[in-house]
Amino acid sequence: MPALSLVADITLPWAFSHPFTTLRVVASCVDLLGILSENNERLTLAETDRIIMSTMCFVVVCLGLTIRLEWRAAMTATKDAASKSYLLGFTLIELLVVIAIIALLMAILTPALARVKKQAKKVICQSNLKQWGIIWSMYADDHDGYFSDGVFPNKPVGWGERSQWIYALAPYGDTKGKIRFCPVATKVPAEAVQAKGLPFPATAWRWKWDEWDECGSYGANSWSYNPPPQRTALQGRVSDKHWRRAHVKGAANIPLFLDCRWPGGGPSQTDTPPAYDGEPYGGREMAWFCTDRHQESINSIFLDFTARRIGLKELWALKWHRTYDTNGPWTRGGGALAEDWPEWMGNFKDY
Helix, strand or coil, X not given: CHHHHHHHHHHHHHHHHCHHHHHHHHHHHHHHHHHHCHHHCCCCHHHHHHHHXXXXXXXXXXXXXXXXXXXXXXXXXXXXXXXXXXXCCCCHHHHHHHHHHXXXXXXXXXXXXXXXXXXXXXXXXXXXXXXXXXXHHHHHXXXXXXXXXXXXXXXXXXXXXXXXXHHHHHHHCCCCCHHHCCCCCCECCCCCCCCCCCCCCCECEEEEECCEEEEECEEEEXXXXXXXXXXXXXXXXXXXXXXXXXXXXXXXXXXXEEECCCCEECCCCCCCCCCCCCCCCCCCHHHHCCCCCCCCEEEEEECCCCEEEEEHHHHHHXXXXXXXXXXXXXXXXXXXXXXXXXXXXXXXXXC
């Protein structure tokens, strides 16, 4: 803090004499801090000091260069022509000092700027999901509050049922546009590659079957469908456990559509966590959703169509289906300890 006070003592007089430049610098700082404070994220005191001090140091450099140029311009009025060319330039030492200061500022700011970039992607992801929330709610409003039945017309039983939202929601907006992709996971696999279970968490999924060739990086909670009366299960998921409709009791804790490595999944409270980020499926439906896209979390919309972040360990504490135990073996209520989790998740927040 003494260093910060010293910089303030130097820059404040200059700031008052150059109000418009100062306002632009302050506005840039506010924008930077604003991005980082989205979704209840807060900068630490050290990070805030680092950003403010770096900005003030930049102002000091600009101030020094301005004074140097003004002084040299004044000196040329009293010197001969031979000396004027020297006075109007910078010495090697001066240039090296400026370069060193700029390099120092970049080193100070780089960690904060990297976090800004990650936070910006998280905000864009949530914006995408809020648009999906509108699309899902439009469908439910047109069908007396119910979701689609999870069945593709004219297809064999079990065919692509976790992906049926792609077909059902298509008439309700630009569902094939950019909102299909989380900005962290936009790389689509090659034409001939079936993406299911590939250990690349930053890669979008690609579902290619018969005439269908779809891709994205969000997926549905496969327990949300409204199975037809003649179906006792959808791909092994018992019909009676499905939510079927929106705005049920506890809707704010029931995931509907979220960051995912496959078009959908129907987790169980006994699903074990992936051994590493991006581990192949291995029969555990929770693995589709448990991927570290947004700093120990993913984003989701819920059955009340609100959007928020979900801590990765919190996935096991959500109400995925009607009989799901939110105090299962991988929750704090079920006795799970930090050392029970895979190493890559051990330090994540417990739920």
